[in-house]
Amino acid sequence: MNNLQILLIEDEHFFAKAVSKRLEKEGFACYIATTLQVAQQYLYNNTVDLILLDMRLPDGSGLDFLRTLRESGQPATETAVVVLTAFGELEDAVSAMKLHALDFLKKPIDLDTLVNTIQQLINKEQLKQKIQYQPTPHSDVVQLLGNSPLLHKVRQQITRMGAIVSQAEYEPPHVLILGETGTGKDVCAHLLHHTSQRANRPFIQVDCAALPAELIEAELFGHEKGAYTHAHTTRKGLIETAENGTVFLDEVGELPLELQTKLLAVLGRRMVRRIGSTQERRTEAWFIAATHRPLARWVEEGKFRADLYYRLNTLTIELPALRHCGQDSLVLAQYFAQQAAQRYGLPVPIFSPTVCEQILQTEWRGNVRELRHTIERAVLLSDTDILDLSHALPNQTSEVIPLSINANSPDIAEPLLPSTTNALNLEQAERLLIEQALTKTAGNVSQAARLLGITRMALRYRLQKHGLKAQDNDELATDTD
Numbered sequence: 001m002n003n004l005q006i007l008l009i010e011d012e013h014f015f016a017k018a019v020s021k022r023l024e025k026e027g028f029a030c031y032i033a034t035t036l037q038v039a040q041q042y043l044y045n046n047t048v049d050l051i052l053l054d055m056r057l058p059d060g061s062g063l064d065f066l067r068t069l070r071e072s073g074q075p076a077t078e079t080a081v082v083v084l085t086a087f088g089e090l091e092d093a094v095s096a097m098k099l100h101a102l103d104f105l106k107k108p109i110d111l112d113t114l115v116n117t118i119q120q121l122i123n124k125e126q127l128k129q130k131i132q133y134q135p136t137p138h139s140d141v142v143q144l145l146g147n148s149p150l151l152h153k154v155r156q157q158i159t160r161m162g163a164i165v166s167q168a169e170y171e172p173p174h175v176l177i178l179g180e181t182g183t184g185k186d187v188c189a190h191l192l193h194h195t196s197q198r199a200n201r202p203f204i205q206v207d208c209a210a211l212p213a214e215l216i217e218a219e220l221f222g223h224e225k226g227a228y229t230h231a232h233t234t235r236k237g238l239i240e241t242a243e244n245g246t247v248f249l250d251e252v253g254e255l256p257l258e259l260q261t262k263l264l265a266v267l268g269r270r271m272v273r274r275i276g277s278t279q280e281r282r283t284e285a286w287f288i289a290a291t292h293r294p295l296a297r298w299v300e301e302g303k304f305r306a307d308l309y310y311r312l313n314t315l316t317i318e319l320p321a322l323r324h325c326g327q328d329s330l331v332l333a334q335y336f337a338q339q340a341a342q343r344y345g346l347p348v349p350i351f352s353p354t355v356c357e358q359i360l361q362t363e364w365r366g367n368v369r370e371l372r373h374t375i376e377r378a379v380l381l382s383d384t385d386i387l388d389l390s391h392a393l394p395n396q397t398s399e400v401i402p403l404s405i406n407a408n409s410p411d412i413a414e415p416l417l418p419s420t421t422n423a424l425n426l427e428q429a430e431r432l433l434i435e436q437a438l439t440k441t442a443g444n445v446s447q448a449a450r451l452l453g454i455t456r457m458a459l460r461y462r463l464q465k466h467g468l469k470a471q472d473n474d475e476l477a478t479d480t481d
């Protein structure tokens with residue numbers, strides 16, 4: 001029994017009945033509302049975990065309902081929603097994604113697919129608690145590849161720190177990972193966790209750049225019921241959820257100053273207090289933080305608290321920029337080409353001397369991430385067995401259709417989708433939007449999610465759905481959720 005409460009808002013009687021019967025067979029509780037008004041009433045009196053929302057109801061549009069729900073300030077504001085769309089409702093589905101719908105299903109809906117979708121959402125904790133809890137088995141974490149002395153040193157540091165942390169069971173020294181964007185800080189954090197004896201405990205990743213300050217505070221520390229207007233239930237924070245595992249504070253440089261103060265208190269005293277509570281709870285979590293910001297300079301400039309900086313960097317790992325790693329770019333390129341070929345069922349391409357030279361000569365400002373995306377693109381675009389970088393190199397990505405995804409994005413360039421949209425089905429259009437967003441942000445999932453106007457979690461889910469995994473380390477953990 002899953003105990004999951006589902007509200008199905010659907011006016012096609014027979015279809016609704018069939019869905020509800022199947023969901024109940026799977027152990028879910030399902031309530032059918034045939035109008036938006038009934039749904040509203042139901043939500044007012046009941047708590048639901050998931051809403052399955054049709055886009056056209058007799059008394060209004062599902063999209064308007066979703067918008068109102070998100071803005072209502074009611075307990076249901078953040079409820080997970082999957083929209084059910086009919087042919088020709090592409091724009092609605094895209095808008096629903098922007099309103100944080102977790103997924104859409106095209107009618108006619110295959111009941112197995114529906115159950116699968118729900119199951120995936122449950123597995124990914126998206127329905128239960130909006131956290132990124134990723135117990136990643138070690139075998140699924142990529143290694144930090146590279147033969148340069150700089151990479152060797154990083155790998156040695158990881159092994160050493162894993163051992164130190166295992167010895168200091170209750171008060172492990174915090175680790176700060178520094179390095180330009182795309183150099184592998186995320187991978188490094190996962191490896192640290194998996195190298196230590198905490199490997200089988202929770203690994204909680206918090207993207208400090210992805211959420212507004214007040215949300216991060218609630219996410220990190222949790223809250224008591226009634227602590228603030230929308231705190232309708234008591235919820236533990238991510239630090240508590242990590243128990244004696246690891247909390248990875250990604251993009252820690254973006255943490256607002258007032259939260260830096262609170263974090264400092266936690267690191268210093270190892271006690272956490274939920275918002276609105278007087279009770280303190282001890283934490284045995286290991287804190288790993290990462291940033292591409294020049295934190296030492298930021299300390300001098302007053303943008304980052306000196307005391308927090310010194311507490312975080314008990315141990316520091318500095319990931320080298322790819323341009324300083326000699327032939328590593330070539331080693332990595334060959335590895336990524338092999339992986340991509342395998343993934344797409346294509347022959348492993350040959351690297352001509354010219355291509356090798358091009359790879360070695362390129363600056364790779366986006367570091368390994370940029371290299372990875374370029375090679376994957378090249379594998380897909382090459383017409384022959386010989387890898388062709390001419391369409392894939394960063395300054396030659398003219399085949400990428402300019403696209404504005406988020407209406408709030410400053411670099412807007414209508415239309416939302418390219419004119420080829422008519423020839424695309426909903427699934428393809430969604431995939432295209434995501435690929436465009438990732439291209440625009442050089443594969444940075446947090447930024448891409450922001451651009452798409454959806455949460456990072458919702459984007460992670462879609463990446464997996466479309467098999468766009470491992471484009472960025474962000475997805476590695478998700479694969480194994």
Ligand SMILES: Nc1ncnc2c1ncn2[C@@H]1O[C@H](COP(=O)(O)OP(=O)(O)OP(=O)(O)O)[C@@H](O)[C@H]1O
Nearest residue numbers: 144145181182183184185186187368369471472473
């Ligand atoms: N040495 C490496 N070997 C293999 N893959 C790597 C290596 N370094 C990075 N990657 C890959 O490059 C991509 C970017 O890595 P990652 O997300 O860890 O970078 P990051 O430094 O955290 O970036 P950002 O600062 O933008 O968050 C991922 O797909 C990751 O798997």
